Amino acid sequence: MLGLNSRDFKLLMIVIFMTLAAPILLNPFPVDSALGESFNAGYPALMQRFVIFGLLAVGFNILFGLTGYLSFGHAAFLGVGSYAAVWMFKLLSYNIVPAMLASVIVAALFAVVIGYVCLRRSGIYFSILTLAFAQMSYALAYSVLSPITNGETGLQVYSDDPQVLMRAGDPIVPHLFGLEMNSSVTWNVGGWQFVFQNGYYLSAICMIIGFYISIRIFRSPFGLMLRAIKSNQTRMSYTGMNTKPYMLAAFVISGMYAGVAGGLMSAMDPLTGAERMFWTASGEIVVMAILGGVGTLIGPVLGAGIIKYLENIISKINSDILHNWFAFMPDWMDNLLVNILYPFVGKGWHLTLGVLFMVVVIFLPGGLVQGGQKLGALFSRKSKSSNSDATTAGTANTNTPAE
Amino acid sequence: MGILEVKGVNKRFGGLQALGDVNLSVAENTVHAIIGPNGAGKSTLLNVLVGKLIPDSGSVMFDGQSVLGRKPHEINQMGISRVFQTPEIFADLSVMENVMIPCFARRDGAFRMHAIGSVRNEGDIIGQAEAILADVNMLAKRDMLASALSRGDKRRLEMAMCLVQEPKLLLLDEPTAGMARADTNNTIDLLKEIKEKRNITMCIIEHDMHVVFSLAERITVLAQGTPLVEETPENIKGHPKVREAYLGEAQV
Numbered sequence: 001m002l003g004l005n006s007r008d009f010k011l012l013m014i015v016i017f018m019t020l021a022a023p024i025l026l027n028p029f030p031v032d033s034a035l036g037e038s039f040n041a042g043y044p045a046l047m048q049r050f051v052i053f054g055l056l057a058v059g060f061n062i063l064f065g066l067t068g069y070l071s072f073g074h075a076a077f078l079g080v081g082s083y084a085a086v087w088m089f090k091l092l093s094y095n096i097v098p099a100m101l102a103s104v105i106v107a108a109l110f111a112v113v114i115g116y117v118c119l120r121r122s123g124i125y126f127s128i129l130t131l132a133f134a135q136m137s138y139a140l141a142y143s144v145l146s147p148i149t150n151g152e153t154g155l156q157v158y159s160d161d162p163q164v165l166m167r168a169g170d171p172i173v174p175h176l177f178g179l180e181m182n183s184s185v186t187w188n189v190g191g192w193q194f195v196f197q198n199g200y201y202l203s204a205i206c207m208i209i210g211f212y213i214s215i216r217i218f219r220s221p222f223g224l225m226l227r228a229i230k231s232n233q234t235r236m237s238y239t240g241m242n243t244k245p246y247m248l249a250a251f252v253i254s255g256m257y258a259g260v261a262g263g264l265m266s267a268m269d270p271l272t273g274a275e276r277m278f279w280t281a282s283g284e285i286v287v288m289a290i291l292g293g294v295g296t297l298i299g300p301v302l303g304a305g306i307i308k309y310l311e312n313i314i315s316k317i318n319s320d321i322l323h324n325w326f327a328f329m330p331d332w333m334d335n336l337l338v339n340i341l342y343p344f345v346g347k348g349w350h351l352t353l354g355v356l357f358m359v360v361v362i363f364l365p366g367g368l369v370q371g372g373q374k375l376g377a378l379f380s381r382k383s384k385s386s387n388s389d390a391t392t393a394g395t396a397n398t399n400t401p402a403e
Numbered sequence: 404m405g406i407l408e409v410k411g412v413n414k415r416f417g418g419l420q421a422l423g424d425v426n427l428s429v430a431e432n433t434v435h436a437i438i439g440p441n442g443a444g445k446s447t448l449l450n451v452l453v454g455k456l457i458p459d460s461g462s463v464m465f466d467g468q469s470v471l472g473r474k475p476h477e478i479n480q481m482g483i484s485r486v487f488q489t490p491e492i493f494a495d496l497s498v499m500e501n502v503m504i505p506c507f508a509r510r511d512g513a514f515r516m517h518a519i520g521s522v523r524n525e526g527d528i529i530g531q532a533e534a535i536l537a538d539v540n541m542l543a544k545r546d547m548l549a550s551a552l553s554r555g556d557k558r559r560l561e562m563a564m565c566l567v568q569e570p571k572l573l574l575l576d577e578p579t580a581g582m583a584r585a586d587t588n589n590t591i592d593l594l595k596e597i598k599e600k601r602n603i604t605m606c607i608i609e610h611d612m613h614v615v616f617s618l619a620e621r622i623t624v625l626a627q628g629t630p631l632v633e634e635t636p637e638n639i640k641g642h643p644k645v646r647e648a649y650l651g652e653a654q655v
Contacts, residue, residue, distance in 0.1 A: 003519075216519050217518050220518045221520065222518035224507075232492065232494065238487075239504055239505045240505070240512075240513060241504070241514070242476050249518075253518075
């Protein structure tokens with residue numbers, strides 16, 4: 001189906017279902033309940049981040065997962081894409097089509113230049129070069145290029161901007177041919193509340209398309225060449241393959257994904273600043289990919305979702321909420337538990353992320369996807385108990401870099 | 404006129420003359436061995452042939468074209484394949500994928516953006532890859548990870564990857580280095596079989612005289628960067644200059 005084998009097709013269907021049904025799936029608790037306040041994640045602003053960062057991680061995975069080249073400056077493309085989109089809003093109109101196109105094109109051009117220079121080196125030197133480029137972009141956007149980026153205020157649309165394609169009656173928020181990004185339909189069922197927002201669905205569709213393209217690339221001859229480059233560059237060039245254009249193509253495709261993600265961020269909220277390019281943003285992308293499972297198809301999406309979920313949910317928890325949870329305990333025990341947990345929540349959520357990351361990297365070097373596979377293997381072994389699986393030892397997972 | 408013509412090649416590394424005025428002619432459809440003691444410049448010469456090193460002077464012509472200044476992948480596309488001392492294979496890929504890549508290289512050249520079609524639909528490539536795996540008796544291992552292969556099988560796989568490109572010249576850098584006698588004999592048989600079936604030109608760099616004398620039709624002896632003799636195996640065996648190079652000054 002759609003040029004995919006049955007396993008990949010199933011995976012794609014799962015992703016489509018999960019993203020489209022996210023407003024319902026992520027709101028399992030009634031809106032006014034204590035659990036709902038703490039753990040519901042089905043509100044548009046957060047769901048947008050899930051899919052936009054998912055898209056970013058999927059693109060990053062095409063570079064890092066397939067070729068093994070660790071770019072530590074991917075946020076630069078995100079930032080460039082965001083600026084390009086806001087400029088389109090300023091110059092043309094709030095329609096997101098030209099904005100998104102501009103994001104992709106500008107990010108691609110940027111990636112060609114940065115990739116051409118950085119790909120002269122490999123390994124740690126490549127990572128450092130990309131990091132340097134991204135930090136240079138950040139510094140330029142923050143200061144020297146203020147006329148273009150509006151410096152620390154951030155780039156936004158002002159009422160005296162040209163907006164030459166703007167007609168009377170057009171929405172004054174980003175829209176897709178009149179479909180306003182921030183408008184939504186709310187569905188109340190009993191105590192539950194589900195919000196379906198245009199902007200979220202646009203981002204979700206972009207993510208699904210991006211995910212589908214990434215599956216096709218993983219299974220294509222091009223994807224095979226990239227994996228071969230990761231495995232052995234020497235053999236690759238002595239097999240008559242020019243590795244440079246393959247690497248550059250992977251780098252540019254990956255940069256374009258980041259450009260789309262940046263464009264979507266601007267489409268959701270037409271305001272962007274240089275901090276989107278800061279190195280911590282690049283680092284976050286790397287963490288997402290590794291946490292989920294580098295080189296697997298679903299891993300980066302999973303990683304992005306989990307990190308964004310934790311960021312939003314855990315950072316909302318404060319000591320009052322903790323006290324509420326443990327209210328049934330004797331006071332001394334309540335206070336003890338709150339004191340232990342307090343550094344891990346609220347502003348300290350990075351501590352939780354750090355612990356999670358360490359646990360995953362040490363025990364599941366293949367990321368959460370590997371954890372899932374281990375669990376799956378455990379269950380299937382139990383169900384098949386007597387079937388010998390000696391044949392699987394040392395057998396490559398036929399043609400699949402896992403799903 | 405041979406398929407490979409090396410004329411007056413010099414290469415210096417600082418104060419060391421690694422290659423001094425090397426002339427070599429490899430005739431088409433022969434197995435040509437290059438032997439010599441350690442430090443004779445065998446590997447340097449090989450690296451010049453595949454474009455990894457650029458000589459200070461001299462010319463290297465392959466099939467009527469100069470290879471100097473070309474990158475390794477360009478030289479490979481001209482028809483020179485190389486087998487390494489320790490097999491260079493794609494350890495993280497399956498055996499089948501390992502041989503498919505050279506098939507792609509042969510069909511599509513050094514670069515082709517082929518990002519949407521699936522590898523599974525490349526019928527002709529799969530056919531070629533399966534045929535070569537059958538040829539080297541590895542078809543049963545097609546789905547194994549290359550890193551899980553035995554050393555001998557890795558060598559076979561690397562040969563298969565080179566052969567599937569149907570090179571005009573196959574360069575072998577000590578193909579039996581560090582192998583047990585049984586493995587060495589297997590490799591010799593494999594190379595003989597390749598030679599008979601495919602009528603390929605081969606250039607072997609080797610330490611092991613057993614291998615050299617079982618395979619080679621011409622032998623060049625290299626010592627201190629200069630070719631001493633070029634002869635048939637029968638004439639090399641008792642050659643005084645060769646003894647001198649390997650054993651030092653002849654005893655009176």
